Amino acid sequence: MVELSTSARKGLDDYLQQVRTYLRWSKSLDRHEVEQNITEHIERELEGSPEPVSASVLDGVLARLGSPRQWVPPEAMHWWGKLILKLRTDSEDWRLSYISFSLLLVGVLLMFLVSPLQVVFFAGSFITARAALAAAGPEDLGAQKWLLYPILLAVSVAFVLTLFLGPALLAGIVAAELHEVHWIRRDSHMGAIAFVYTATMLVTSLWWMLLGLISCKWPGLIRQPLRPFADRFNRRRGLAISGVGLLLLAFLAGFVALYMNGAFDIFMG
Amino acid sequence: MNDRFFDNWSTQLRKGMLELCILNAIDGTRLYGYDIVRRLRETDALVVSEGTVYPILSRLRREGFVETTIEESAEGPARKYYTVSEKGHGILARMNECWSKMKTGTDKLKQEG
Numbered sequence: 301m302v303e304l305s306t307s308a309r310k311g312l313d314d315y316l317q318q319v320r321t322y323l324r325w326s327k328s329l330d331r332h333e334v335e336q337n338i339t340e341h342i343e344r345e346l347e348g349s350p351e352p353v354s355a356s357v358l359d360g361v362l363a364r365l366g367s368p369r370q371w372v373p374p375e376a377m378h379w380w381g382k383l384i385l386k387l388r389t390d391s392e393d394w395r396l397s398y399i400s401f402s403l404l405l406v407g408v409l410l411m412f413l414v415s416p417l418q419v420v421f422f423a424g425s426f427i428t429a430r431a432a433l434a435a436a437g438p439e440d441l442g443a444q445k446w447l448l449y450p451i452l453l454a455v456s457v458a459f460v461l462t463l464f465l466g467p468a469l470l471a472g473i474v475a476a477e478l479h480e481v482h483w484i485r486r487d488s489h490m491g492a493i494a495f496v497y498t499a500t501m502l503v504t505s506l507w508w509m510l511l512g513l514i515s516c517k518w519p520g521l522i523r524q525p526l527r528p529f530a531d532r533f534n535r536r537r538g539l540a541i542s543g544v545g546l547l548l549l550a551f552l553a554g555f556v557a558l559y560m561n562g563a564f565d566i567f568m569g
Numbered sequence: 570m571n572d573r574f575f576d577n578w579s580t581q582l583r584k585g586m587l588e589l590c591i592l593n594a595i596d597g598t599r600l601y602g603y604d605i606v607r608r609l610r611e612t613d614a615l616v617v618s619e620g621t622v623y624p625i626l627s628r629l630r631r632e633g634f635v636e637t638t639i640e641e642s643a644e645g646p647a648r649k650y651y652t653v654s655e656k657g658h659g660i661l662a663r664m665n666e667c668w669s670k671m672k673t674g675t676d677k678l679k680q681e682g
Contacts, residue, residue, distance in 0.1 A: 366618020
């Protein structure tokens with residue numbers, strides 16, 4: 301073996317590592333045979349060169365050999381080999397997209413095993429998806445969006461449902477419990493259903509009014525967690541949420557007034 | 570634009586022709602991998618990147634179109650020599666015939682055009 305300079309040795313090691321990476325996933329090649337042929341080829345090419353062989357001389361030989369990437373056509377690779385190669389060699393943002401989607405798939409598979417671990421995988425998938433989104437920007441996502449949007453959409457829907465309906469659900473549960481308390485049941489002059497309904501609607505309307513005002517003041521609080529789906533959320537939409545809350549409150553006031561006047565007695569006893 | 574088109578076209582053509590050229594290079598003789606590359610290199614505009622030859626040799630061997638023999642070398646480690654197998658002779662004849670027809674057809678079209 302000809303003697304190589306330190307930098308040339310490093311260059312050769314890197315090149316052979318690339319050779320191994322690309323040949324590993326081929327269906328129809330004996331990678332040891334190819335690697336041996338390549339090593340011998342390099343040795344023969346370097347014969348007669350002044351030793352230690354410099355990196356520039358070696359680079360000329362490697363340039364004529366070409367990039368191992370072009371040696372194996374995609375159709376000669378296993379599908380999982382193509383996927384792993386993409387992860388290892390594609391640009392950073394695509395790698396993040398593949399990792400995100402893989403974590404999501406593992407999380408979904410774990411759902412069938414009723415394992416709490418799925419939450420960790422979903423969280424990991426969401427975090428990497430957001431990192432990929434930040435790296436590429438929503439306009440330049442291209443086909444990556446098919447890998448990123450499933451987890452982003454799922455988390456966004458869960459976030460919106462929790463944000464808007466979570467307090468209502470909580471209020472309904474608490475109201476049902478409170479109505480069991482004797483003096484509350486007596487003083488409210490309401491049946492259980494009407495009491496729970498009134499409490500739920502009251503909390504919902506007040507919460508939406510407050511949420512609308514907060515998001516009107518700081519629209520980023522809605523935009524950021526829901527990226528890229530709420531990128532157009534602005535102050536006007538925050539006010540609209542407050543408006544809907546106000547309408548609900550007015551509707552509730554009407555309901556309570558009618559209820560107290562016995563308009564629903566026929567339905568609620 | 571024209572250059573890029575020509576580059577793509579000639580690269581595809583070379584890739585498609587390389588297996589035929591390798592088989593022809595070792596038909597009736599047996600060559601060491603590096604010598605095959607050298608012979609192809611002598612044929613101008615044939616090899617896109619020299620490394621491409623080695624995976625093709627490996628694939629042809631796995632398909633049974635070439636056979637290998639290992640011999641000790643005075644200059645270094647044992648060398649692997651490649652030659653066309655019996656099965657390879659069959660496919661090589663068909664490939665050469667196909668190429669001949671394509672070349673004749675292309676020449677005919679060029680003359681008539």
